Amino acid sequence: xxxxxxxxxxxxxxxxxxxxxxxxxxxxxxxxxQTARAYADDASPSMxxxxxxxxxxxxxxxxxxxxxVGTEYIPDRACGIESVVRRDRSVRIAxxxxxxxxxxxxxxxxxxxxxxxxxxxCATHFQHAGIEAGPLTGVHDGVRTYYVMVGLDGSVExxxxxxxxxxxxxxxxxxxxxxPDGEWEAKPDAENGPIEDFDIVVSxxxx
Amino acid sequence: MFNSDRxxxxxxxxxxxxxxxxxxxxxxxxxxxxxxxxxEPDEATANRIADAxxxxxxxxxxxxxxxLDTDAVSFRSLxxxxxxERRAAEAAGALGIExxxxxxxxxxLPAADLIDLSKERxxxxxxxxxxxxxxxxxxxxxxxxLKLVESKGVRVLSLSEATKNVDAYSxxxxxxxxxxxxxxxxxxxxxxxxxxxxxxxxxxHHADSRTDKEAETQADRFASAFLMPESDVMDYAHHFTxxxxxxxxxxxxxxxxxxxxxxNSLGYISEWNYRSLIIDLGKRGYRSGEPDGIExxxxxxxxxxxxxxxxKGLTKNEIAKDLGIPLGEIEALLxxxxxxxxxxxxxxxxxxxxxVR
Numbered sequence: 084x085x086x087x088x089x090x091x092x093x094x095x096x097x098x099x100x101x102x103x104x105x106x107x108x109x110x111x112x113x114x115x116x117q118t119a120r121a122y123a124d125d126a127s128p129s130m131x132x133x134x135x136x137x138x139x140x141x142x143x144x145x146x147x148x149x150x151x152v153g154t155e156y157i158p159d160r161a162c163g164i165e166s167v168v169r170r171d172r173s174v175r176i177a178x179x180x181x182x183x184x185x186x187x188x189x190x191x192x193x194x195x196x197x198x199x200x201x202x203x204x205c206a207t208h209f210q211h212a213g214i215e216a217g218p219l220t221g222v223h224d225g226v227r228t229y230y231v232m233v234g235l236d237g238s239v240e241x242x243x244x245x246x247x248x249x250x251x252x253x254x255x256x257x258x259x260x261x262x263p264d265g266e267w268e269a270k271p272d273a274e275n276g277p278i279e280d281f282d283i284v285v286s287x288x289x290x
Numbered sequence: 291m292f293n294s295d296r297x298x299x300x301x302x303x304x305x306x307x308x309x310x311x312x313x314x315x316x317x318x319x320x321x322x323x324x325x326x327x328x329x330e331p332d333e334a335t336a337n338r339i340a341d342a343x344x345x346x347x348x349x350x351x352x353x354x355x356x357x358l359d360t361d362a363v364s365f366r367s368l369x370x371x372x373x374x375e376r377r378a379a380e381a382a383g384a385l386g387i388e389x390x391x392x393x394x395x396x397x398x399l400p401a402a403d404l405i406d407l408s409k410e411r412x413x414x415x416x417x418x419x420x421x422x423x424x425x426x427x428x429x430x431x432x433x434x435x436l437k438l439v440e441s442k443g444v445r446v447l448s449l450s451e452a453t454k455n456v457d458a459y460s461x462x463x464x465x466x467x468x469x470x471x472x473x474x475x476x477x478x479x480x481x482x483x484x485x486x487x488x489x490x491x492x493x494x495h496h497a498d499s500r501t502d503k504e505a506e507t508q509a510d511r512f513a514s515a516f517l518m519p520e521s522d523v524m525d526y527a528h529h530f531t532x533x534x535x536x537x538x539x540x541x542x543x544x545x546x547x548x549x550x551x552x553x554n555s556l557g558y559i560s561e562w563n564y565r566s567l568i569i570d571l572g573k574r575g576y577r578s579g580e581p582d583g584i585e586x587x588x589x590x591x592x593x594x595x596x597x598x599x600x601x602k603g604l605t606k607n608e609i610a611k612d613l614g615i616p617l618g619e620i621e622a623l624l625x626x627x628x629x630x631x632x633x634x635x636x637x638x639x640x641x642x643x644x645x646v647r
Contacts, residue, residue, distance in 0.1 A: 110524065117527050117558055124563040237527075261525070263534065275522075277541070279433025281441035285594040286398045 089254040093185075101258055102241070105174050105229075111150040112260045115178070115231050116239035119143030136180050136193055139233065143178040147231060151176065162199030168226060175203065176241070179230040184238035185262035195249035203228040204246045227255075238262045292330045295354045300343045301326075302381040303619070305374045314342040349614040356387040358461060371455050379449060379456045383470060386447040386623050387463055388613055393595055400591070402443030402467055404492050411493040414508045418515035421492060429519040431542045435481045436587035439469070439488055446484070446589055448473045448625035460487035467491045473626035476579055477586040478545040484587075485513035511555075518542045518552045527558035532570040536582075543584055546576040589627040596628055 092101045099109055123139035131137075144165045148158055151167045159168035159175060166177035177200075181190035229243045239260040245253040301311050312322040315338045325331050331339065340347035358380045371379075393399070405424050410417035422428070425442065432438055440446060449456055449472045457479075460469045469487040471480050489512030494505050526538045532546070539549045550571060554564035568577075575581050599605070606624070610617040 113524060113527070121558065121560045121563065125560045127562065275430060277431040277433030277543075278427060279437065281434070281437050283400055283437065283441045283590045283594070284398070285400075285591055285598065287598060288396055288398055 089189075090256040092256070092258040098258055098260065105172055105176075106154060106169070107151070107241075109260060112231055112239060112241055114150055115143060115146045116233045116237065116261060118146035119178070119180070119233045120237045139180050140178060143180070143231065143233060147176065147178050162202045163197070164199050164203055164228070166228070170226060173226050175226045175228040177203075177228060177230050179232050181232045181234055183234040183236060184232050184240040184242075185234075185259040185264070186238075189244075189251060189254055189257070190232050190234065190240065190242070192251060196246045196251075197249070201246040201249075204244070229256075229258075236263050238264075292325070292336055292350050293352060293354055294326050294328050295357060296350050296352065297339065298326050299355050299357070299381045299384050300345045300349065302374070302377040303385070304343055305378050306343075307374075311339075311342060315339050344618075345616055346611075346614050352614055355384045356391075356463070358383045358387075358463075375455050379459060379470070382449060382619075382623065383459070383461065383468070385613075385615060385619055386445075386468065386470065388615070389447070389609070389620065389623055390445050390466070390468070392609065392613055397595055397598070399445075400441055400443045402465055404442060404444075404467060406495070407492040408495065411505075411508050414489065414493065414512035415515035415520070417489070417493055418512050419519070421488075421516065422519065429522045431522060432517065433543075434587055435484050435517070435543070437590050439484060440589060440591045443467065444469055444488065444491070445591075446471060446627065447623045448627050449622075458483040458487050460490050462491065462495050471627075473586070476545065477584050478539075478543060478548070478580050481543050481587065482513055482517065482545065482548055485516050486510060488516065489513055514548065514552050514555070517544055518549065520556055523552060523556060523558070527553065527556070532567060532574060532576075535567065535571065536574075536576070540584065545580055546571050586626060589624075592624060592628045 092098050095109075102109055102112070119139040119142055122142040123135040126134035126138055148167055152158055155171065156167040156169045156176075159166045161168075161175070164177050166175050168175040179190075180193040182193065184190050227243055229241050232240050232242055239262075240257055241260055242257040243255045244251040245255065301308070304311075306314070308322050308326065309319045312319045315322065315335065317335060317338075321329075321331075325335075325339070336350060337347055340350065403425075405421060407417040407420060410420065425438075427438075436446060444467045446469045449458070449470050456472060457475065458469065458471050460467065462468070469484060469491070471483055471487075473480060475483065486509045489509035490505070493508055493512060522542075526541070535546050535549050535553075539546050542549065544552075547568070550559075550564060550567050553559045554561070559567065571577065596606070599609070606620045607617055610620045613620075
């Protein structure tokens, strides 16, 4: 049975091109991550222990819909997964808190995934990963489910995992959106670095 | 003929009251008041006035100085300034205009290239974007803000050491925009002050807008948006810890507090996170200063002017003599703006002689 490598989309140009396939912009996904992290940071010590993750999830999903619904994406709750879907592009996007994104080691979800999430890993994904699908009870609409994954350090990626027994077991595709380490995305200094070549001509009037 | 306006300018520069100066000169306060209102002192008294103020007597017999229209000046920190500090700063402004006009008669200088953004003063971030567009800066950080504004014709001088409570101020004189910076502040603070004053020059050059109570806030918001464009900051928006902010601030050459404020005002960090960040930065010494700060920006125009003058054998001494003002006033106007005062030699120094036994 074939087993494929993960498609990793990591350079800025590649990321933007890939996102345009889904009619998305990098800024939209970055904004979702920012909102989620900002609310996670609002959790104070007097709140429940899981407040940061809860706040991040609640406002992350809210921002996901705020950013995308109205641009052909519609809210979706297939298999109990809060998401948005765009069927003409065959893409569903949900939200997930993870440990860290955009690193060689794939992200680990901060909560165990349920059967609903596993069901949304469509059958071809299991084939992709070389995994026996087993009895899937959810929808099989052929729409690939991506997750805006937001790490504890603020890193963000838009990735498509295969979920089995509550865990991510394989990755058809990972799209790196943002990393505070900045190592995965070497920015061309000439285009984005500080500008300081301002010309000042001072000369004697009698010269 | 003795010029009474020059007497007032020199007295204000020295932060003396009329009574205080009268005592130093050995005349009555009434007499001094008369001298400041057009009465001619005798030669001996004029000499004593000059001595008391440490100004060349020649200074008082020149044409009337360029007195500033006080309503036309945008002061950065008017609230905590004393009246005599404000007058001293304005008097320094008058001398600064004389210095720059002296330079202007001898040199071709960059012409002013600013745009009228007074209509956008209620939307300072839009004004900042429009000015960036006008100057073709895109969203990149500005590597040298002082050089940028000088290249656009803004004339930058230093506030004297006598006016430490004034952060900066700016005004238009004819077609020429002027900015006076307090070089006692950190380099990062001076850069922000430069952008703040640039904001006043484009937003508040009409007298009616200058009286706007919001003017200082608008200039601050302009400076913040001008130095740290939103789309550039966005890529660094996940800087939640003090350490990350300290590392990132160097990109825009701003203070850690200014970056934290910008991240919060753009909604990239929450209010709660912002407050803890400010406390943490304060503990690390970033409230009162900038540990591991950047190098101070210096004036490119003044460096070129002084260098060109030196090539003709002219120094700051000759400028002072020509203008009839003390060398100390020239030094104060150029304080930490000319390369020789920031540690870089500009004028060749007199060879040092050693006694060899």
